[in-house]
Amino acid sequence: MAKKVDTRAIAGAFYDSLVGTALDQLHDVAPKLAGVTGNDAGAQIDAALSPQTMPQVRNFLHGLAKEGVLDHIDDIVTAFAAFVSSAAGQALDASVISAVELSEGQQTSIRTDLRKRYGEVAVNFSVDPSLIGGLIIRVGDQVLDNSLRSRLSAIQRNMLAG
Structure with a gap:
């Protein structure tokens, strides 16, 4: 068959x-x-x-x-x-994870910036206090990790390697 x-x-x-x-x-x-x-x-x-x-x-x-x-x-x-x-006929999915709840103005600013860069984007906001500070932004398969947690981890890796 x-x-x-x-x-x-x-x-x-x-x-x-x-x-x-x-x-x-x-x-x-x-x-x-x-x-x-x-x-x-x-x-x-x-x-x-x-x-x-x-x-x-x-x-x-x-x-x-x-x-x-x-x-x-x-x-x-x-x-x-x-x-x-x-052309794909659909909005890209994006997620923004922050250490604290973002204000409506901050969310609007992030949506505007993402739309300028990627076109139509459906943004989902969430909170993860373990980030300490900063943001993690995922759009499609791209990730921008600007969280304090990741920066501290990078410093720790550099100190252990050195």
Whole structure:
């Protein structure tokens, strides 16, 4: 008996993987390329990229440099993230974990910042007093851990290694 396969789901997962990888690579390289302009932009792009960078991302960045718009890379990556989330027809899921309850104004500010960067985002706020201070923000598969707990753990690891 033939195995029933949801080809649409498999194709969707492959699409998400490709686009997600490209977006992750653009997010990683954008800070390294801030302010890069001029004739040596191509060499600076190649130096900033890892060997695992998709050829499409490499070609895209070289195209931006050729057109003289590489200095807008942060805005372009943000717009691409918004395009990807809207093309998928759904909001990205985000969670914000804080050490204390955030005010409505703080929550609104965080939602606004996340929407500027990622497009439509469904944000869930929660409290974890063990963080001591700071925030942990998860959007899709990306995590920004700016909690005091993680910073103290990093200091402890450095002291033990040294």
